[in-house]
Amino acid sequence: MNGAGNKFVLADARARAGFLGLSRNTVRAWAHALHFDQLLVLEHSDSADAFMRIWNADGDEVGACGNGTRAAGWFLMEESGKPAVSIGTASGLLQAVRAGALTVSVDMGKPRLDWQDIPLARDMDTVALDYVAEAGGVRIERPGAVSMGNPHAVFFVSDVETLPIARLGPEVEYDPLFPERVNAGFAQIYDETHIRLRVWERGAGITAACGTGACAALVAAHRRGLADRSASVMADGGELHVEWRVTDDHVILTGPVEDEGEVDLALEI
Ligand SMILES: N[C@@H](CCC[C@H](N)C(=O)O)C(=O)O
Numbered sequence: 001m002n003g004a005g006n007k008f009v010l011a012d013a014r015a016r017a018g019f020l021g022l023s024r025n026t027v028r029a030w031a032h033a034l035h036f037d038q039l040l041v042l043e044h045s046d047s048a049d050a051f052m053r054i055w056n057a058d059g060d061e062v063g064a065c066g067n068g069t070r071a072a073g074w075f076l077m078e079e080s081g082k083p084a085v086s087i088g089t090a091s092g093l094l095q096a097v098r099a100g101a102l103t104v105s106v107d108m109g110k111p112r113l114d115w116q117d118i119p120l121a122r123d124m125d126t127v128a129l130d131y132v133a134e135a136g137g138v139r140i141e142r143p144g145a146v147s148m149g150n151p152h153a154v155f156f157v158s159d160v161e162t163l164p165i166a167r168l169g170p171e172v173e174y175d176p177l178f179p180e181r182v183n184a185g186f187a188q189i190y191d192e193t194h195i196r197l198r199v200w201e202r203g204a205g206i207t208a209a210c211g212t213g214a215c216a217a218l219v220a221a222h223r224r225g226l227a228d229r230s231a232s233v234m235a236d237g238g239e240l241h242v243e244w245r246v247t248d249d250h251v252i253l254t255g256p257v258e259d260e261g262e263v264d265l266a267l268e269i
Contacts, residue, residue, distance in 0.1 A: 001071040001074070001075070001257060001258060001259050001260060002067075002071070002208075002237070002257070002258050002260060003066075003067030003068065003070050003071045003209065003211060003255060003256070003257050003258075004067060004208065004209035004211075004235050004237045004238030004239070004240055004255045004256055005207075005208025005209045005235065005236060005237015005238055006037055006038075006067040006068070006207050006208055006209040006210060006211065006235075006237065007035065007036045007037045007038075007207070007208070008036055008037065008038050008039070008040050008065075008067075008068050008071050009030070009034055009036045009039050009040070009263060010040045010041075010042065010068075010071060010072060010075055011039065011040070011041045011042070012042050012075075013041050013042060013043050014042050014043060014044045014050060015044075016043075016044075017044075022039075022041075022055065023059075024058075024059030024060065025059065026059075027039055027055045027056075027057075027058075027059040028057070028058060028059040031057035031058075031059075034263055036057060037056070037057055037201065037204040037207045038054055038055060038056055038057065038062075038065050038068050038204065039054075039055040039057075040052055040053070040054055040065070040068045040071070040072055041053045041055075042072060042075075042076075045088045047086075047088065047093070048085075048086040048087055048088040048093055049076050049080070049082075049085040049086050049087060050072070050076055050085075050087055050088070051087070051088035051089070052068070052069065052072050052087050052088065052089050053090070054068055054089070054090070056201070056202065056203025056204050057203060057204045057205075058203040058204070059203075060203050061090075062090075062150055062202070062203065063089065063090040063091040063149045063150050064089060064090070064091045064108075064148055064149030064150040064212050065150075065211065065212065066106060066108055066148065066210070066211020066212040066213075066214065066215060066253045067209060067210065067211035067240075067253075067255070067257075068211070069087055069089065069094050069096060069106045069108075069211070070096060070104040070105075070106050070211065070253065070255060070257055071104075071257045072087055072096070073085055073087060073096025073097075073104045073106060074096075074098075074102070074104045074257040074259070075259075076096070077096070077098055077104075078259075083097060083098050084096065084097040084098070089149070090149070091109075091149025091150070092109055092149065094106055094107060094108065094109065095107045099254050102256055102257055102258065103254065103255065103256055103257070104254070104255070104257050105252055105253065105254040106211075106252070106253050106254075107250050107251075107252055108148055108149070108211075108212065108215050108250070108251045108252070108253050109148075109149070109250055109251070110248075110249045110250055110251070111146050111147065111148055111215065111216070111219045111244070111249075111251055112146070112147040112148075113126050113145075113146060113147075113219075113223075114126070115145070117147050118145045118146070118147050118151050118178070118182075119147075119151065119178075119179055119180060120145065120177055120178065120179075121176055121177050121178070121179050122177075124145075124177075126144065126145040126146070127144055127220075127223050127224060128142040128143075128144060128224065129142060129143050129144070129145055129153065129177070130142070131143060131153075131175070131177055133155070133168055133171050133172050133175070133184075134171070135164060135167035135168045135171045136164030136167035136168065137164075138163060138164055138167075138168065140155045140157060140163075140168065140186075141155075142155075143155040143156075143172075143184075143185075143220070144156075144216075144219075144220025144221075144223060144224060145182075145220070146215075146216035146219045146220050148212040148215045148216055148219075148251065149212065150183060150202070150212055151178060151180055151181070151182045151183060151202070152182065152183045152184075152185055152212065152213055152216035152217075152220075153172055153178070153182045153183070153184055153185065154185035154186075154187055154213075154216050154217050154220040154221070155184070155185065155186050155187065156187055156188075156189065156220075156221070156224070156226065157186055157187070157188055158188065159188065160186050160187065160188040160196050160197070160198050161188075163186055163198070165184075165186055165198055165200055165206055166200075166205075166206060168184065168186070168200070169184050169200025169205065169206065170200070172184035172200065173200060173202050181202045181203075182202060183199060183200070183201050183202045183210065183212070183213055183216075184199065184200040185197055185198075185199050185200075185210070185213045185216060185217050185220075186198045186199070186200075187217045187220075187221060189221060189226045189227060190234075192226075192227050192228045192231070193227070193228055193230065193231045193232060194231060194232050194234065195217055195218065195221060195227060195231050195232070195233045195234065196233075196234045197210075197213060197214060197217045197233050197234065197235055198235070198236060199213040199235070201213070207237075208235060208236045208237025208238075209235035209236065209237045209238060209240065209255075210235070211240065211253050211255070212253075214233040214235065214240045214242050214253060214255075215242050215244075215251045215253055217233055217242075218230075218231050218233060218242040218243075218244055218251070219244055219251065222244060229243060229244045229245070229246065230242070230243040230244070238255060238256050239255065239256075240253060240254065240255035241253075241254040241255065242254075
């Protein structure tokens with residue numbers, strides 16, 4: 001499946017009893033063969049429609065994936081005929097609702113904004129980190145930091161199209177300021193309701209879209225006075241809509257999903 005071009009393989013392990021342990025090497029081999037950004041595995045849940053585990057293409061298991069949650073939500077809603085489903089994840093219980101034939105919204109919960117929650121290596125104002133990244137002859141600075149269940153640093157730049165993201169991304173991802181590494185977002189503000197975003201994802205590299213990255217970009221932009229609480233976020237692979245609600249502080253992510261058919265994946269555990 002894909003969510004605005006963010007590529008997933010979704011494996012359904014709900015019928016299988018117990019925890020599905022996958023080695024880092026197995027996930028990496030599958031990612032190499034199938035070219036996904038994340039592997040999503042659905043497991044049985046007593047308290048939700050399913051529990052979803054998320055692995056990056058580099059084989060690390062992670063806490064959140066916005067577009068993946070929308071894709072899994074679509075799969076579960078198609079299967080059940082329900083207009084809404086709940087999905088357990090490592091970072092909490094998320095609700096997905098149908099917002100069109102191939103459009104799904106997910107309530108991603110509250111952003112976490114304290115430096116310990118990102119996490120950062122030391123106390124810093126997360127509105128604008130005291131941090132500079134340099135690569136490919138370009139220097140960018142003062143990203144906003146946001147956790148959406150996973151860590152994001154969002155840089156605001158004047159021209160995202162010409163930015164050497166393949167060089168800057170790994171510099172940022174592996175900087176010691178981010179002890180759990182970080183997803184690096186590069187955002188150009190078109191106006192208060194339109195943000196152009198490219199993302200270097202932790203453990204996956206440049207992706208066509210990143211759902212939690214879009215949420216983080218909107219939150220970081222609003223905290224800097226650069227965007228409203230609701231905006232379109234234009235990724236390379238499609239358009240996402242993000243709203244940071246005043247009423248409950250939750251971030252709502254909406255966008256397209258596509259089912260690309262089944263792949264032959266031998267699960268040998
Ligand atoms: N593609 C995702 C984010 C996946 C996880 C991320 N790479 C991380 O390591 O935290 C999304 O749509 O949010």
